[in-house]
Amino acid sequence: MMSPDGHTGPGRITSRQRRLLGQALELEDFAGLVRPFLPRAVHGYVTNGADSGGVVTSNRTIFDRWRMVTRVLRDVSARTQATTLFGHEYAAPFGIAPMGSAAVIAFDADNRMARAAASANVPFILSANSITPMEEVVKANPDMWFAAYQSPDHAKIERMVERVAQAGIKVFVLTVDVPVGSNRPADARTGYTMPLSPTPRLALDSILHPRWLVGTGMRTLSRRGMPAISNVEANEPIGLFSRNVGRVTGYSSFTWREAELIRKLWKGPFVLKGVLAAEDVRIAREGGIDGIVVSNHGGRQLGCAVSPMEVLHEIKAKSGDMTVIVDSGFRRGTDLLTACALGADFVLVGRPFLYATALAGEAGLRHAMSLLAREVDIGMGLLGVRTLAELGPEYLRATTGSVHEHQPEY
Numbered sequence: 001m002m003s004p005d006g007h008t009g010p011g012r013i014t015s016r017q018r019r020l021l022g023q024a025l026e027l028e029d030f031a032g033l034v035r036p037f038l039p040r041a042v043h044g045y046v047t048n049g050a051d052s053g054g055v056v057t058s059n060r061t062i063f064d065r066w067r068m069v070t071r072v073l074r075d076v077s078a079r080t081q082a083t084t085l086f087g088h089e090y091a092a093p094f095g096i097a098p099m100g101s102a103a104v105i106a107f108d109a110d111n112r113m114a115r116a117a118a119s120a121n122v123p124f125i126l127s128a129n130s131i132t133p134m135e136e137v138v139k140a141n142p143d144m145w146f147a148a149y150q151s152p153d154h155a156k157i158e159r160m161v162e163r164v165a166q167a168g169i170k171v172f173v174l175t176v177d178v179p180v181g182s183n184r185p186a187d188a189r190t191g192y193t194m195p196l197s198p199t200p201r202l203a204l205d206s207i208l209h210p211r212w213l214v215g216t217g218m219r220t221l222s223r224r225g226m227p228a229i230s231n232v233e234a235n236e237p238i239g240l241f242s243r244n245v246g247r248v249t250g251y252s253s254f255t256w257r258e259a260e261l262i263r264k265l266w267k268g269p270f271v272l273k274g275v276l277a278a279e280d281v282r283i284a285r286e287g288g289i290d291g292i293v294v295s296n297h298g299g300r301q302l303g304c305a306v307s308p309m310e311v312l313h314e315i316k317a318k319s320g321d322m323t324v325i326v327d328s329g330f331r332r333g334t335d336l337l338t339a340c341a342l343g344a345d346f347v348l349v350g351r352p353f354l355y356a357t358a359l360a361g362e363a364g365l366r367h368a369m370s371l372l373a374r375e376v377d378i379g380m381g382l383l384g385v386r387t388l389a390e391l392g393p394e395y396l397r398a399t400t401g402s403v404h405e406h407q408p409e410y
């Protein structure tokens with residue numbers, strides 16, 4: 001994309017971007033810093049939640065439920081946050097969540113996020129709803145994961161599994177919390193629709209944000225052609241302005257039967273993303289699934305969904321040896337440490353990483369990731385742990401007087 005003050009190559013940033021990054025001291029800063037540069041509809045598409053947006057808020061306030069007990073006089077000089085998932089040792093306990101249409105927000109965002117993740121040695125998950133073909137992105141990051149939105153048609157499942165394997169992708173994620181598209185009145189209000197519809201309002205919104213218009217919109221059109229969702233069907237891109245694009249996520253007849261078929265066909269690690277019920281975790285475990293992402297899709301699906309942190313302990317109890325990943329609202333190193341103490345193996349972060357990419361490309365994302373890794377590192381030192389595996393429920397206390405008084409026993 002064109003950065004806030006001009007075109008830059010993948011890794012380089014302008015002095016203005018450098019100044020803006022200097023103002024980004026924590027993950028929550030990125031949304032505000034990038035807001036002036038993005039059309040309202042585009043910024044809103046990333047920020048908004050479903051229905052009234054209340055779950056986006058509760059995904060943050062939930063963390064007030066816990067405080068942590070520090071241990072002292074331990075040698076923490078050799079602490080490490082390195083975490084091994086599916087046989088790969090990552091440098092940090094977090095990765096980049098799959099985000100559809102990311103390249104509409106920031107020029108070439110799929111490749112840029114993939115490269116930044118590779119250089120930081122953290123996982124990058126490409127969404128099926130992305131603009132850049134997986135075969136191209138995997139060249140930027142051979143360790144990337146792929147998150148499918150999958151048609152229940154068995155022949156299409158076979159073709160997609162074959163395509164992902166052919167691309168050399170290591171981890172197959174299936175997003176399971178979008179049987180139907182969600183209700184997002186806030187998007188409708190700003191004019192962000194799928195398919196995109198070039199209304200006068202959207203045109204005006206874009207003209208009023210010339211840096212996005214030239215640096216992302218026009219640059220994408222001139223360099224990459226008309227944007228299309230490229231990773232949903234086995235090999236048929238669906239134009240963002242095409243009427244068919246509206247139905248690519250809502251596969252309401254997709255069931256455990258189809259998940260079992262993918263399990264049978266896919267030889268590598270297979271992860272279900274968007275699980276909140278312990279009973280579903282049991283079914284997944286018995287079906288030979290390797291991992292789950294406990295997620296409410298960042299508050300973008302059911303407008304009254306529980307936050308993953310509310311159910312993490314129940315889920316952990318049913319997960320057996322499956323890898324437990326969690327996302328939705330994670331912004332602080334201490335949020336990650338709290339989740340690890342509740343039994344999570346890993347965390348995904350969505351919006352702040354996309355905003356950081358929109359603000360300053362790969363450098364912006366690397367900066368965001370380093371802020372989070374630094375907070376994890378400080379938290380570990382202050383808690384007195386050398387590895388994340390040392391964390392457990394004994395480090396947690398429920399806050400008194402919180403609205404969540406019915407805290408379960410850990």
Ligand SMILES: Cc1cc2nc3c(=O)[nH]c(=O)nc-3n(C[C@H](O)[C@H](O)[C@H](O)COP(=O)(O)O)c2cc1C
Binds near residue numbers: 129348349
């Ligand atoms: C703009 C945007 C697009 C998203 N697209 C997808 C997607 O295509 N597939 C998917 O599984 N999750 C998608 N998500 C959800 C994220 O993967 C993740 O669950 C969520 O953003 C985590 O919450 P956070 O943004 O509060 O960190 C999207 C989220 C955002 C913000």
